Amino acid sequence: MYVILFFYQQLNTSTSFSDKPRRGRKKRRKDVCQCLVCGDISIGINFGIHTCSPCKAFFRRNAIKLGIYEFVCDKDGHCPITRSTRRKCNCCRLAKCFQVGMNPNAIRSAEEKLERNQLIEYNRQRKLEKSTKSHAINLSQHILKTNFSLSSTDEILLTNIFNAYEQTCAPLRYKQHLKMSHDEISSLEKLLNSISHMYLALVDYLKYVPEFSNLSIDTKICILKSNFNQIFRLNNALIIHATGADDDLHSATFKNLFPTDLYVELCNCISDLLPYVHDPIFLKLVSIVFIFSTSLTVRFDINPETLNTKTVLSIQNIYIELLWRWIQYRCSTYEESVRLFTSFITHILHSQIVGEKLSEYVNKMASKHADQLVPIMKAMWLEEKN
Known part of the structure; x- marks a missing residue:
């Protein structure tokens, strides 16, 4: 798992899936203003003045x-109120405000x-539904135009994968969570919980995969603990692309x-994944391939009997075969398909x-305050003690 969705401002501009520049993308420039209270970087006008x-x-x-x-x-x-001293005296800070x-x-x-929050959520859901319908139509049209033919079964699977992701993990839902202040994330435990x-x-997304739902509960837990953080890293790239997290002014916090x-x-690492985010299916399908791995981490001892390796593989x-057919259909030549696949694996x-x-x-630092972690983060990050 990466927390790099908060770190994107450090990265260069990404390229498209085929490494071609995107048309119509204008470089945005913002005038940097100071907070009139403490002198930090302003995020805009709040309660009448520029503030951080x-x-x-x-x-x-x-x-x-x-x-x-x-x-x-x-x-x-008359305490001085600056970025470094603003926490020392609430009285003088409020007076300065x-x-x-x-x-x-x-x-x-x-x-x-x-x-207001209800109105924002309503508008967000309407935008999400409109975006999902538009992407689904574009996906169907693109499949019909490709030179590499996909079977009707492939088309149904790919469309279902796309729709399942949009219904559960649509990145637009996370935009507000990328604008968290230093006060909100002051420790690693708070970051993980957030x-x-x-x-x-992502768990809800995987529930849409019939083969995953049919596995025993022990096998599900086993492959989730082993593989889930890698899947989360892929998802972060999609979230960064969809939400424009490069606008985050607080990456210093992280x-x-x-x-x-x-x-x-x-x-x-997240920069390496950005060329693949413009494809409507690729990373979503790769996530499913990864969840059915026998082990993507060395942190957990896998019991072959619990994992049921033969079934999972x-x-x-x-x-994997569906992914390869998708790559062939997306690329113009077989050689381009091979280059794409090998580059991604690297x-x-x-x-x-x-x-x-x-x-x-994370295990070293968060284990000191394990009681502060919510259950799913504790299970995914901390080693089990015998």
């Missing part, structure tokens, strides 16, 4: 406490916030949670090496 995300959240939480809670400065009431013109009347009530819903969505060398390797072969092998480093680091 932490000061926006601080004012929203504390301005409504005036008259209920007493804010006291331990010094003379009012001094620069932040408007408490712009803070939404609980009812207003709920109504993305646990994405793990659950930088601080990992050693620099590991952070850079994670960014490089026979299922995997079905989807990137995945490198991803596996970095994934083991990430697993070792």
